[in-house]
Amino acid sequence: MRSIKITVVVFLTVCTFLFFMSACGKEQAKPNGKKGEVSSQLNPVLSIQQRNDGIYVLAVLENHSNHTVTLSFNSSKMFDVAITDSSKKEVFRHSKGVNYEKKQEDVHINAGASHIWKTKWKLSAANKKAGIYRVNATFLPDEISPGSLRTESLSVEEVLTLQGGSEETKNNSFRNIYFSGKDGTYKVSGEARVFEGSFVYSVSDGHNIFIEKNEQIVEGGPDWAPFSFEVHIKKEDLPINGTLMLELFYYSPKNGEKSDTLAVPLQSFK
The missing domain is CATH 2.60.40.10 (Immunoglobulins)
Structure with a gap:
């Protein structure tokens, strides 16, 4: 009888140990989810301001993580902004005609902070063409740390509606x-x-x-x-x-x- 009790105790002990090890294994194998993805750290935002001399576009990356994020670029072209009209014709591109320098540069965005890039579509009030436009900003790092690089998460689009200059003056x-x-x-x-x-x-x-x-x-x-x-x-x-x-x-x-x-x-x- 005593032998049977000892056998049962040993069996239960082994089962408990195996269950514990299995649980630990599952916990270690548990995927990190979105922790390392750019989309969970950086939130791209567009701020568009209309002034008398043109359209000002602020392309912003907000760091929503609890640590500093570093973006590494292999050239001075860190972002681009394109504006298209309702017929999908491109009417403005920030990088058009710009000669970019090949160089390594890092941008550090502290936790809870943001980094802003600026561009301007020169457009006088008289030359404004009424219509609906799409403003797209794309950020172009070659590497991001910590985290994985997902370029589809580093773009943002907003709709811009302009009233024609001739009607405004009337x-x-x-x-x-x-x-x-x-x-x-x-x-x-x-x-x-x-x-x-x-x-x-x-x-x-x-x-x-x-x-x-x-x-x-x-x-x-x-x-x-x-x-x-x-x-x-x-x-x-x-x-x-x-x-x-x-x-x-x-x-x-x-x-x-x-x-x-x-x-x-x-x-x-x-």
């Missing part, structure tokens, strides 16, 4: 309009000079009006004052085929009718 109440965003979420900014600093914006697809809201700016006419607001449209309301149009206007205090309407395409869907 409008007395709105100017320097800038749009960014896509698929129902948009940021709009610009300048306005309207009676008592109040104007209205609406968004429609030519058939349905999704939004109509009042905006109040700091100063009323005749002074120009900046404004900015965000537009949010439910995805189920977005047109399958069509164009979202933004209208800026104010209601005349004399007759209550729309005045100085500025209509711009916000985004086209096909």
Whole structure:
């Protein structure tokens, strides 16, 4: 009987040991997931600013990890920005005509910090062509440490909508309009000079009006004052085929009718 008890104890002990070793093996063999991937460390961001002398693009890499990330480049070409119109024709490329130097250079981005590269699309207000443009930024390191290099994770795209210069000069109440965003979420900014600093914006697809809201700016006419607001449209309301149009206007205090309407395409869907 004693022999049987000893055998059982030894058997249970061996089973416990084997289970423990198996669990440790599984833990050691457990994949690291996305820990070493660029996409889990660096978040690419575009900031687009419209000014009188052109479109300013800030290409940013944000370090979301808890350690310093080092990007190594084999030339002075660290990034590129391309802008295409609605027909996919390239209207601007940062690297076009630039002679880059072959040299080794590292960029260190501390934990929680970011690194910014800048470029400018020289474009006067008179030469602006109304339409929807796509702005794409690509970052071009040859090596990244720590982590693996996944180039598809180091690019970002934003939609830019421009109002034509000729129409802007004809409008007395709105100017320097800038749009960014896509698929129902948009940021709009610009300048306005309207009676008592109040104007209205609406968004429609030519058939349905999704939004109509009042905006109040700091100063009323005749002074120009900046404004900015965000537009949010439910995805189920977005047109399958069509164009979202933004209208800026104010209601005349004399007759209550729309005045100085500025209509711009916000985004086209096909």
